[in-house]
Amino acid sequence: MLPGTERDRQNGGIEKFKGKIIHSREYKHPEKFQDQRLLVIGLGNSGADISVDLSHVTMQVFLSTRTGTWVVNRVSDDGYPLDVVHFTRFKNLLHHMLPTALVNMWAEKKLNTRFNHENYGIKPQHRFLSRYPIAADDLPNAIIAGRVLMKPNVKEFTERGVVFEDGSREENVDAVIFATGYSYFFSFIEDGVIKTRNNQIPLYKFVFPPHLEKPTLAIIGLLQPLGAIMPVSELQARWATRVFKGLVTLPSEDTMMADIMKKIKYNERRYVPSQNISLQVQYVDHVDELASLAGVKPNLLHLFLTDPQLGWEVFFGPCSSTQFRLMGPGKWEGARNAILTQRERIVKATKTRAVQSSVDSVRATWDPSLFVKVIGCFAVFAVMLAYLSFGLKEPENDF
Incomplete structure (x- = not known):
């Protein structure tokens, strides 16, 4: 995996620039850029x-973007981490059931x-579901404080400055940092073992060369x-070791290639073009797919019938690796026990100061949102039944 700096040097006449040029991979500490103007x-x-890191020590940071992006918070509803709140089986089901336009409208609002x-x-031209957002809690704070100034795509460089596509320019730029991604290849593996083309790497379930x-x-x-990515990688490794041991057999090469091409075409339909479009997956869908292959996917129906409390938490709670x-x-x-107590462990790190429980906190022992979740389940199934009853085609949803 190599940084895309060499590719970027050919764009906009970067060879004219006399300041420092690095790729984000080389960035370690902000102190060496003290009181400088950076792009x-x-x-x-x-x-x-x-x-954001540089903006605390530099004179000015200019952040150039070609497309813009949607920005999500790592700290989400009620102060819980983003993935705890949104990466649940229940919400994943809703995302598949609801029209894409409705999900886009809700998320963007x-x-x-x-x-x-x-x-x-920062606003992009694409909708929320058409490209992955970034998690950057502090970026809007840096922008409103003036420490980071948003700029459009670079048109050309001068010896000590840069001209942007909107005609604006900045002079006395000391350094340029390219945070433009990577080009993937495997120099330590013989040619032909893994084939890469335009960052497309044909791997069955993103793991095995077919x-x-x-x-x-x-x-x-x-x-x-x-x-x-850590829970996904763990499941990949668990599945791979079972394949190595001969406990799981891979399908034929043709079947694996068909699955690879299906995923590539799905991503091309769903997302706007990007460098890593062929590598993108939905978290809950993909971990469930890997868990099924490894034989460790939880049986929700069995859990609801034999252990309703656990089944409820597995379905409505965060889709953590412990479920597998x-x-x-x-x-x-x-x-x-780890699943049923996971919320307590999540907030334990933040509750370093004891606070006397209020009446509202006591009442919160029973979560009123549970009622909303139940109603949501019934609503989803009602919509599906309506489509079946009236013979309507279910709207395509690429979430």
Whole structure:
């Protein structure tokens, strides 16, 4: 995996620029840029985080973006982490059932409630579901304080400055940091074992090269989930080891290639073009797919019938990796208790000051949102029944 700096140097006459040029991979500490004027190119997670980090010590940071982006908070509803609130099986079901336009409208309205993306120069032309957002809690704070100034795409460079596509220009720029992604290839593996083209890497379920005579090679972590990559990588490794041991058999090469092409075409339909479009996956859908292959996906119907409390938390609660220790290979006796107490452990790190419980806190022992969730379930099934009853075609939803 190499930074795209060499590709970027060919754009906009960067060879004219006499200041420092680095890729985000080389950035370590902000102190070396003390009191300088910097340009960061690329509004991904790295570009946003580096810009905010630098803005505390530099004279000025300019953040250039070609497309803009939607910005989500790591700290979400009630102060819980974003993935705890939104990456649940219940919400994943709703996202699949509801029309894409409705989900886009709801998500964009919610994000603009915190800060209007248009007023901050970040609003993209694409809708929320058409490209992955970035998690950057501090970026709007840096923009409103003037420490970070949003700029459009770069048109050209001068010896000590830059001209942007809207005609504006900035002089006395000391350094340029490219946060423009990476080009993927495997220099330590023989040519032909893994084929890469335009950052497309044909791997079955993003793990196995389909054309090998024996499944003796697995690639772990080479994908871009909307969510944490660690639980996904763990499930990839658990599945891969079962394949290596001969406990699970891969399908034929043709079947694997058909699955690979299906996923690529799905992403091309769903997302606007981007460098890593072929590597993107939905978190809940993909971990469930891997868990099924490894034989560790929880049986929701069985859980609701035999242990309703646990079934409720598995369905409505965060889709944590502990759910895949309830049954099958690698089953853990402590998984049930870990799942039922996970919310307590999440807030334990923040409750370092004891606060006397109020009446509202006592009442919150029974979560009123549970009623809303139940009604939501009935609403979803009612909509599906209506489509079936009236013979209407279910609207295509690419969430």
